[in-house]
Amino acid sequence: MAKQLINLHNVFYQYEQTVALRDINLIIEEGDFLAIIGPNGSGKSTLLKIILGLLKPTQGDVSLFEKPVGQFKEKELIGYVSQKSNSFNTGFPATVAEVVRSGLVKKVGLFHRYPKNVNNQVKQALKSVGMEKFAGKNIGDLSGGQQQRVFIARALISDPKILILDEPTVGVDSKNVRSFYNMLAHLNREHNITIVLVTHDVDAVSISISHVACLNQTIHFHGFKNEMDSMSDKQLEAWYGHSVRKVDHHSEVQS
Amino acid sequence: MIDAILNYQFLQNAFASGLIIGVIAPLLGVFVVVRRLSLIADALSHVTLAGIAGSLYLSQSFGALALLNPLYLGIVASVTGSLFIERLRRLYKHYEELAIPIIMSAGLGISAIFISVSEGFSSDLISYLFGSVSAVSRQDLWIVVSIAIIVILFLGLFFKEFFVLSFDEEYAKASGLPAKWIHILFMIVTALVIAGSMRIVGILLVSSLMTLPVAAAMRIAKSFKQAIIYSVVFGELAVLVGLVSAFYLDIAPGGTIVVTSIIILLLTLLAKKIRIKGVQIQ
Numbered sequence: 133m134a135k136q137l138i139n140l141h142n143v144f145y146q147y148e149q150t151v152a153l154r155d156i157n158l159i160i161e162e163g164d165f166l167a168i169i170g171p172n173g174s175g176k177s178t179l180l181k182i183i184l185g186l187l188k189p190t191q192g193d194v195s196l197f198e199k200p201v202g203q204f205k206e207k208e209l210i211g212y213v214s215q216k217s218n219s220f221n222t223g224f225p226a227t228v229a230e231v232v233r234s235g236l237v238k239k240v241g242l243f244h245r246y247p248k249n250v251n252n253q254v255k256q257a258l259k260s261v262g263m264e265k266f267a268g269k270n271i272g273d274l275s276g277g278q279q280q281r282v283f284i285a286r287a288l289i290s291d292p293k294i295l296i297l298d299e300p301t302v303g304v305d306s307k308n309v310r311s312f313y314n315m316l317a318h319l320n321r322e323h324n325i326t327i328v329l330v331t332h333d334v335d336a337v338s339i340s341i342s343h344v345a346c347l348n349q350t351i352h353f354h355g356f357k358n359e360m361d362s363m364s365d366k367q368l369e370a371w372y373g374h375s376v377r378k379v380d381h382h383s384e385v386q387s
Numbered sequence: 388m389i390d391a392i393l394n395y396q397f398l399q400n401a402f403a404s405g406l407i408i409g410v411i412a413p414l415l416g417v418f419v420v421v422r423r424l425s426l427i428a429d430a431l432s433h434v435t436l437a438g439i440a441g442s443l444y445l446s447q448s449f450g451a452l453a454l455l456n457p458l459y460l461g462i463v464a465s466v467t468g469s470l471f472i473e474r475l476r477r478l479y480k481h482y483e484e485l486a487i488p489i490i491m492s493a494g495l496g497i498s499a500i501f502i503s504v505s506e507g508f509s510s511d512l513i514s515y516l517f518g519s520v521s522a523v524s525r526q527d528l529w530i531v532v533s534i535a536i537i538v539i540l541f542l543g544l545f546f547k548e549f550f551v552l553s554f555d556e557e558y559a560k561a562s563g564l565p566a567k568w569i570h571i572l573f574m575i576v577t578a579l580v581i582a583g584s585m586r587i588v589g590i591l592l593v594s595s596l597m598t599l600p601v602a603a604a605m606r607i608a609k610s611f612k613q614a615i616i617y618s619v620v621f622g623e624l625a626v627l628v629g630l631v632s633a634f635y636l637d638i639a640p641g642g643t644i645v646v647t648s649i650i651i652l653l654l655t656l657l658a659k660k661i662r663i664k665g666v667q668i669q
Contacts, residue, residue: 184561207563220555224421225605225614234551238562243544270609286558 134161136198137294137326138183143192145178152178155350156192160343162293165320165327167337167357170347171372176330177215179347180298183328184212197293208239211287211325213280213297222272228282229254229267235286257285260323261315276303277312288319295319297329309333313340346371391634398634400523401587404531405626405640408584408596411538413604413622415580416597417615418573420605421553427472427574428594430487431465431581433494436590438464438582439515440501447505457515458530458582465578468494473574517639518589520630527586534583541576545569550611587626589641596622599648603655621651 138160145153153175160166168176181187182194185201194201197209232254233246240246247253258264261281266274271282280300287295295316301309313333317340319325331337338344344360346353352371353363363371392398419428442460446453468490475486502512514522542549548569552559559566577597585593604617629644636643 185563186557186560205563207561210561212558212561214555214557214561220558221421221423223605224554224611225608226550226554226611227609230550230611231554234547234554237547237551237559237564240547242548246547268609 134163136160137162137196138328139193139195139198140179140183141193141195143182143189143194145175145182145187146190147178151349153182153189153349158345158351158354160294160326160328162326163320163324164343165317165341166329166343166345167334167341168328168330168345168347169332169334174348176347177298180296180328180330184210184296208290209293211235211284211290211292211295213283213287213295213300215299215302220271224271226271227267228258228263228269228271228274231271231282232257232267232285232289235289239290253289254285257289258282260288260319261285275305275308277301277305277308280304280312281315284315284319288325292325294326294328297327299330299332301331301333310339313337316340348373396525397521397523400525400528401520401640402630404523404528405587405630406623407531407535408580408587409623409626410619411535411580412584412588412593412596413600413618414542414615415538415577416601416622417604417611417618418549418553419577419597420601424577425594425598426484426487427469428577428581428597430472430491430494431468431578432585432590432593433491433498434468435461435465435494435578435582435585435593436515437494437497437501438462439585439590440498440505440512443511444501444505456524456526456530458527458586461585462530462579462582464494465582466575469574469578470571473571513639514589515585516589516591516641518585518587518592518633518641518644520634520640523586531583531586534579538576538580541572545572549573587630587640588644589639592641592645595645595648596625599645599652600625603648603652606652606655606659621648625651 136159138158140156140158143153143156144151156179168179170176178187182189183196185204196204197206229251233250235257236246236250236253254267255264258267261284263278263281263285266278266282271279274282284295301312304312316327316329320327329337338357341357343355344353344357345351346360346363348371352367353360392402419425438461439457441464442455442457446455446457472486472490475489476483479485548559548564551562551564552566552569556566580597581593584596588596600621601614601618603621604614608614608617625644625648628647630640632647633640633643
């Protein structure tokens, strides 16, 4: 049986009077490529923040690598890529290499300097996302898709076992979304990195993922992506809040 | 000029303090600017003024306190102000910038009261407001040296954490960094630098030495390392040119240092424009 890397048991999260998440039971195993999908305000980002320990659940237990989240100290095992648009300051005067190197901050530890071979590690991390030629470029000069690849390299440099991404393709043009997900699938398969991401691109991501979780305050479905077809119309409606219908994409649309 | 520096202790004090401040103010200023906290430096300088004015008043009223260096109370006020700013920023989560006018007006208001109730320290006060070449004592110099050691130690120990926190705060927190504590330490160190710099640049202009060299450096730097190096070089140049011209022209160094910084900034803007045009022509 694969190792349980993330385990949420009966998790509730309440913000003031609003219940954001209720009765969440979710197990993510080593090697999974899970997409958490759901409408706006369904609690997707809140769920990621609870997994990352940025928010404390009102009720319930969270375990990471089979340890309660409070006792889990090896944060470098979890790589996090936040929503680009919310996060960094694009005018920041830093090179791609400087940004990627900063991903080692936790692994290296307080009061220690970066190791001597840090430049090689930066090179390797950039190579794994196809950005090795951009090491000397200013981060603000790159496109949205390229920036996200750099942030993945920043997460990969500490050799994480899990990669958590919050809406990684916001600001990425549609042309590059597919190749972005292909790259993630490659990391998942070839480097055995478990991937959890929150997205709206249900269609684009569906080719790459292994598992899907449908969230709207609670989890309406969690399983292999092809099992999602077994969701009844009633379940679909309960999840999305209004009538939705399934559309099969058997062929590429020609423009 | 060199003869004068070798012969007069007050000039040695002024130049040594100036050169040290020329390094530490822009060095810390790079982080202040990229974290969009430039106005906080201004607020803290006004709080420092309250401490200085309070100290000058106390030394007038109580003979026993006459020997107390006003910088000490200035430092206490500045550090207290920095902690208050943090508290207010957390209280007004959605209006973080409100902390700045609140603390700034509190500082200025308290200063106004102390200045009004005391008698005749206007010449002292002017030197604190706009800086002075002649008023820097040996004790002031030692205070500046101590602050510089704290800044270098702090940045030496936390440089990489600081880079992450400045570039992407959410990522820093998700990585498990003690972001809150590092930030509070940063605010305290910033308060110390402001209190230490004001003897040379003056309270009203102290934040300029943390921001103007950085603003110029950011126009031409291609990396964070370059931004730091250029900021320090521009800061040193501004202090050196500013102090020498202030000495010869007998004017407040705060003014000459700031004007030199502005000229450096304009030159970098011009250089960038010429470079862009050059690339377009090619």
